Amino acid sequence: MLSDDELALLEAIRESGSLSRAAARLGKAPSTISHAARQLEERFDALLFDRRRYRLQLTPAGQLLAQESTRLALDVSRLSQRVRQVASGWEDRLWIVTDEIIEFESLLPVIAAFDALESGVPLRVTHEVLKGTWEALRDGRADIVVGATNEPPAIQGLRWFELGVMDWVFAVSPRHPLAEAKEPLVRDLVTGHRAVVVADTSRGTEGSAYGIHGGQATLAVPTMHAKILAQRDGLGVGWLPRQRIASLLQRGELVEKNTADPREPNLLYVAWRGDHEGRALDWWLEQLKQPRLAKRLVQGLDTFVR
Template identity: 75%
Template structure:
């Protein structure tokens, strides 16, 4: 590893192209700079400085040394910062997994508030669907899950609270045959038409879909935005979060229909492993327990 003085020497020679100017820039005698340069070459047993030309330049080996040394020094500086950060109780990184039911945009104000802490903690957001959300926490792929559905499973050290309730609406394109059907829609009538579903991201055998009749044809899509768009385009029917499609229903791009088997609202959970709680995780869980903020996250941003 090069010292700061040696890095400064390499940079001064590269930028000035002169031993005397490099010495002046560093506030040292030219003989001192020349001696330091030769010591570097001796240490690496390589020609680092091209002295054959009018301008003193770094050889390709010298350029490589300078660039890599700068990178290593920057890495060491970041490492020192991260070590101090973790020693003071902040995590190095916080991985937050949200269920696809929630929109990432609804977290942007929270992220902006967290940034004001200047904690140095890196945030990583990912989406999972249904069982995949709990699975991410169980398998250690998440430090915090937000918007998980179903009852909290048995996970060692699990801590959780309710974030809010999500209301559903059964909807389809006004061009879809069910849009003209008499209400309430019977189970058999719904089963006769393809459902659009967001695929469960659980890796296990427990992967499932909700709001789908047994034997009903399915079109599986990767996310809620794609599900909404597919239903707007008349490619299928299904249950959608009411808050996210209220504008589409008001404009007539989707039609809401009552069914003989209404879907109950989903309780959404925030959960984490209590044995892994650092200052960043504590900040997020405390903020998400504020009723007004929790409602904003659950309501999200309506799809235009």
């Protein structure tokens, strides 16, 4: 690896094209720069400078040395920063996994506030669905999960708190046959129509889906937003978060139907492993305990408002 002076020498020669101008740029005598250049070539046993032309240039070997040395210097600088970061209690990185039902847009102000701390901790935010969210924590693909549903499973060292309660509504397109059906809708009637579900991302189990009855046809989609769109367009039926479709219900683009088997509200959880500690994790947990943020995450955004 090159010293800072050697890197500066290569850069000065590359940009100025002469030993004299490089010397002036570095505030040194031309003879000193010429001697340093030859020492560098002897050290690597390679021709690093092309002296045959009027303009002094780096040879391909010299260009490679300059590029790789700069990259290595940056890597060392980053490593030094990360070592200091971890030594002061910050993690090397923080991996946040949200259940897909939590909208990423709701987290943007929190990420901005975290950036303002200048901790140096890189964030990775991904999402899973249903059992896949808990699996991510169990398998080490998450440092913290946000919005996980169902009861917390048996995971060694698991710690959690309740984020909030999500309310659901059974909704269909006004063009769907169930829109005019007599209420409450009985199970046999609902089962005769295709349900729209957000596909469970569990890797180790068959996965699960809410409100699906045995033998019922399904349309699996990747996101809750896609599920809302599919049901709005009459491609199936199912349960949707009430707050996120409020404007669609108000405009009549979706119709709420009472069912004989109502769905209970869902508790959403924030969870982490107790053996994984750090200042970034602690900061995020404190933010997620704030009632205003928790409410925003659970209720979501009605993106269909006009």
